[in-house]
Each structure stands twice: as C-alpha cells, then as structure tokens.
Amino acid sequence: MKLLTIIGARPQFIKASVVSRAIADQAGLSEVIIHTGQHFDANMSDIFFDQLGIPRPNYQLDIHGGSHGEMTGRMLSEIEQVMIKEKPDRVLVYGDTNSTLAGALAAAKLHIPVAHIEAGLRSFNMRMPEEINRILTDQVSDILFCPTQAAMENLAREGFSDKPVQVLNVGDVMQDSALFFSQRATAPRGFALSDGFVLTTLHRAENTDDPAKLEAIISALNMVHSAVAPVVLPLHPRTRAAIDRTGLTLNVHVIEPVGYLEMIWLLQRCGLVLTDSGGVQKESFFFGKACVTMRDQTEWVELVTVGANELVGADQANIVATVGRRYGQKIEDQHQLYGGGQAAKRIAEYLSSK
Ligand code: UDP
Numbered sequence: 637m638k639l640l641t642i643i644g645a646r647p648q649f650i651k652a653s654v655v656s657r658a659i660a661d662q663a664g665l666s667e668v669i670i671h672t673g674q675h676f677d678a679n680m681s682d683i684f685f686d687q688l689g690i691p692r693p694n695y696q697l698d699i700h701g702g703s704h705g706e707m708t709g710r711m712l713s714e715i716e717q718v719m720i721k722e723k724p725d726r727v728l729v730y731g732d733t734n735s736t737l738a739g740a741l742a743a744a745k746l747h748i749p750v751a752h753i754e755a756g757l758r759s760f761n762m763r764m765p766e767e768i769n770r771i772l773t774d775q776v777s778d779i780l781f782c783p784t785q786a787a788m789e790n791l792a793r794e795g796f797s798d799k800p801v802q803v804l805n806v807g808d809v810m811q812d813s814a815l816f817f818s819q820r821a822t823a824p825r826g827f828a829l830s831d832g833f834v835l836t837t838l839h840r841a842e843n844t845d846d847p848a849k850l851e852a853i854i855s856a857l858n859m860v861h862s863a864v865a866p867v868v869l870p871l872h873p874r875t876r877a878a879i880d881r882t883g884l885t886l887n888v889h890v891i892e893p894v895g896y897l898e899m900i901w902l903l904q905r906c907g908l909v910l911t912d913s914g915g916v917q918k919e920s921f922f923f924g925k926a927c928v929t930m931r932d933q934t935e936w937v938e939l940v941t942v943g944a945n946e947l948v949g950a951d952q953a954n955i956v957a958t959v960g961r962r963y964g965q966k967i968e969d970q971h972q973l974y975g976g977g978q979a980a981k982r983i984a985e986y987l988s989s990k
Pocket residue numbers: 646647650837839870871892893894895896897899900912913914915916919
C-alpha cells in the first residue's frame with residue numbers, strides 16, 4: 637500500500653518521526669512525504685529532520701504566511717497536484733493544522749481514503765483555528781486513530797459509531813516519541829541554569845493575537861521569574877512577532893526554539909511546565925512534572941481529571957498563584973492514559989491490514 641503523508645508544522649514532525657519509522661518497518665507499506673512548508677525556520681523544521689531521522693520529504697511545497705484561507709487554499713491546490721501524480725492508496729494526516737485540513741480535503745475530493753492520526757480531540761471552542769481543522773478533518777476521514785478514550789467518546793457523541801468508518805483508540809504517538817528519544821536528550825547549547833526552572837512555551841493564537849491576554853501572560857511570566865523560579869522560554873516565532881508589535885518587555889530567560897532532544901532535556905530538569913501548547917501538556921506528564929496551562933479549555937482532559945494539569949487561562953494572578961502552588965510537585969504516571977508507547981506500531985499494523 638502506498639501512503640501519502642502530509643506534514644508541515646513542528647508537532648507533526650515529532651509525531652511523524654515515530655510513525656514513519658513504524659511504516660518503514662511494516663511489510664507491505666511504502667510512504668511518500670509532502671512537507672507543506674507551514675513551519676520553515678531551521679529551528680522549527682530542519683532540526684527535526686536532522687535529529688529525529690524523519691525521511692526527507694519527497695515534496696517540499698514552501699507554503700507559509702498569509703491568512704488562514706490563503707495558506708490553506710494554496711496548500712489544497714498544490715497537494716492536489718501531487719496526489720494526482722502519485723496516486724496514493726491512502727493519505728495520512730496528523731493533528732489539527734492548516735496542513736492537516738488541506739491534505740484531508742484534497743484527498744477526499746479525489747476520493748482517496750484518509751487516515752487521521754490524533755482524531756477525535758475537541759476543545760469545544762470554535763474560535764480556535766485548530767478546532768475547525770480537526771472537526772472537518774475527522775468528517776472526511778475513514779480511519780480515525782484516536783489517542784485517548786476521551787477522543788473516542790467525543791466521536792461517539794458526534795455519531796461516528798453509526799458511520800461506515802473505523803474509529804480506533806491506538807494511544808498517543810507523542811508518548812512513543814517521548815519514550816523513544818528520552819535516552820538521547822541533549823542540553824541546549826550554552827544552557828547554564830541549574831535544575832528547577834519553569835519551562836514555558838507560548839504560541840496559541842488566542843493568547844498571542846489578543847493584546848490584553850498577551851500582556852497579562854507576559855506580566856505573569858515576569859512575576860514567576862522573579863518570585864518563584866527562573867522562567868525558560870524557547871520563544872516561538874509567532875510569539876516573538878506579537879511581542880515586538882506590542883512593545884511588551886519580557887524579563888525572563890528567553891532562548892531560541894530548541895530541537896526536540898533539547899526540549900526533552902529541559903522537560904527532564906524543570907520544576908514545572910507552564911504552557912499553552914497541546915503536546916507539551918502531555919510531555920510534562922510523561923516526564924513527571926506538574927503542568928499549568930494558560931488556556932480555558934484543553935483537548936487532553938484526562939490530565940486535568942488525574943490532577944496532573946491545571947487550566948488557568950490568561951489570568952495573571954491565577955497563573956502566578958497556581959505556579960507557586962504547583963512548583964516542584966512530582967506527577968506519577970499511574971494511569972495508562974496514552975497507550976504506553978505502542979501507538980505508531982499499532983497504526984502501521986492496522987494500515988497494512990487494510
Ligand atoms: N517543542 C520543541 N522545541 C521547542 C518547543 C516545543 O521541540 O522549542 C516540541 C514540544 O516538545 C512538543 C512539540 O514541539 O513535542 C509541541 O509543539 P507545539 O507546542 O508547537 O504545538 P502544539 O502541540 O501546541 O500543537
């Protein structure tokens with residue numbers, strides 16, 4: 637079976653690193669990869685291919701910037717051309733980015749079956765571009781690889797049990813990545829802080845594109861840095877641009893975005909994770925650290941249920957108080973929430989059986 641995989645953003649490279657390896661190991665599967673170019677900086681893209689052994693993309697589309705509609709439209713048109721030429725048996729998409737939606741839609745219109753990895757996640761916030769992308773992608777997929785029980789329940793509630801599609805809980809490929817690469821963690825170059833820093837990531841549009849929220853968060857980070865522990869912030873390019881526009885001042889330890897092996901090293905040594913990322917919420921759990929999430933909803937609800945993650949929104953006082961309360965807390969993974977590192981293998985085996 638010939639698979640056509642579409643990736644384009646940082647978390648998709650990390651997920652593909654384990655799935656593409658499982659595909660290569662599985663008899664009867666071959667893979668062609670399109671990189672849409674959605675993330676293109678060396679430290680947002682190339683470093684992951686170099687570090688994680690992801691096969692070089694067969695097609696590099698170089699599509700980034702512009703509005704959501706413009707970016708998705710250009711991807712749709714160029715991905716369609718590749719699909720017509722390559723004639724894959726199935727298309728594989730990951731997560732919830734514009735690259736995911738464009739790939740799924742282009743395939744569906746050409747009647748090529750679509751498998752969605754990370755299906756069924758919901759924030760129930762339709763103002764998030766990611767929520768729109770994931771709902772529409774699920775609708776045109778015929779194999780829905782869910783990472784959690786909650787994702788399965790979301791799809792059941794939306795009537796997927798009555799559709800002629802396959803909905804499977806295979807576990808989360810990001811747990812596979814965390815386990816696979818944890819022995820290879822490396823320090824970011826020149827990093828000199830001792831353990832116990834607050835590892836922070838910040839890039840959700842709902843925070844970066846809302847000046848009041850961004851100001852509240854920046855102010856909270858500055859306060860945590862001076863009152864709790866040094867804040868280490870590998871700064872996402874979107875956030876850097878938003879901060880430059882507003883003229884806000886960050887008085888924390890800002891570093892360039894790091895590779896995944898450096899990110900794991902930081903996760904292993906921090907005293908707490910403060911984030912608005914999807915993936916990093918789970919990684920803090922995988923590495924036994926409490927997580928404070930600067931959002932009002934999460935797709936990874938099970939982490940809140942087991943007390944590993946707390947949602948604090950963009951509320952300055954709440955962020956500072958919760959970080960202070962949770963700092964240094966150890967989290968034990970007593971619950972098999974994410975499949976135990978077998979997701980990629982299960983996905984490859986299932987695809988080859990189709
Ligand atoms: N990540 C990384 N370097 C960084 C920041 C994040 O490798 O400087 C990794 C992180 O460990 C996780 C993934 O990027 O595996 C998460 O991606 P991101 O937060 O950009 O996206 P989201 O998960 O929110 O969609």
